[in-house]
Every structure is written in structure tokens, then in C-alpha cells.
Amino acid sequence: MEELLKIPTFPTLRAFMLDNVPEVFDIETFYVHMKKNMTTSFDLDFDESISDEYNERLLEITDEIITTKEFVYKPAFIFFRGLDYERLLKLHDLFCPGLELD
Template sequence: MWCIPDNFDIESFYAYMKKNKSTVIRFYFDNGISNAFKARIETIIDEIIATRNHDFKVPFIYFEGLVEEKRQKMSCLFHGI
């Protein structure tokens, strides 16, 4: 999904994501999302990165302003590297 606005229900998605074993998910959030929404997304990204054993299919999540190191870690996890 591309250009996702900040009225997207990120909490419902996150609950689903932690149970997802098969769906490939790539989320690119709209450049105009609020700083508060970016902070929540980044918290989710941090939790995914910190998880040692992913018993779910890791999504790729990106928004403009995400630190490159975190983008690369998400990419590696997404691709199983």
C-alpha cells in the first residue's frame, strides 16, 4: 500500500501483523502524516526490530524521515536476510 494517511488504523493492523504468517505486507506512509503518527509507527518498527524470534511474517514499513539504519533493518527482516 502506498500513500497511507494518518487516519489508518495502525493499532488494528499491528494486532493483525503479529498473527500474520503468510501475507506479504509493504506499507509506505504518506509524506504528510503527523509527527505523532510517525512516532507511533517508529515505535512499532522498533518493536519489530527488537524481536528476536519473529513468529509472524515481517512487514516492510516506511515513512519519509525514518532513519536509514532502521529502514535497512526492516528491509533485511522483510527479505529474511
């Protein structure tokens, strides 16, 4: 994530999607950046092999996003193996308001 932030045009991207994101992805740096981001729509799909600890942190971040009442940033869509259907729907509604999930 720190390398991505070094790219001069990275903060101006309209959309950014990563699939099979490994555990080495610095989720803490990403989360700090995301909470300041008003431009980029982030869609991260994490690899099945992430550890239980990493999975737990993703659940915490997801819960923080879902319980936010008023956003001063663009919430990310984060998908990972520990994400239950209720959280998935809530994240989807925040990420794509008005669009139904098939």
C-alpha cells in the first residue's frame, strides 16, 4: 500500500480494484488512506489464505465502516472469507447505493 501511495496519480483514481489480495497487503495503511479518501472507489477481494488474525481485523474494519453514521470518506467494498451475508449486504449498500446485489 505504501508503494501505491507513492504514485502521484493514485489519489486521483476514480476506481481501484484488487482480487486475491494477500495478507502482506498493509491493511492499516490502506484504512488510514481510505478514511481520508473522497475520490476513489476501492473494491478489495482478499485471498482465501489470509490468517484468522487478519480476517478478524477485516471484520473490525468492516464493522467500523457499517456503523459509521455520516461519511467524510468514500467507504470501500471489502470481501473476504469471514464476511457474513448481512455485513456483505450492508457494505454493498454503502458502496453501490440503489443497486441490488444478485
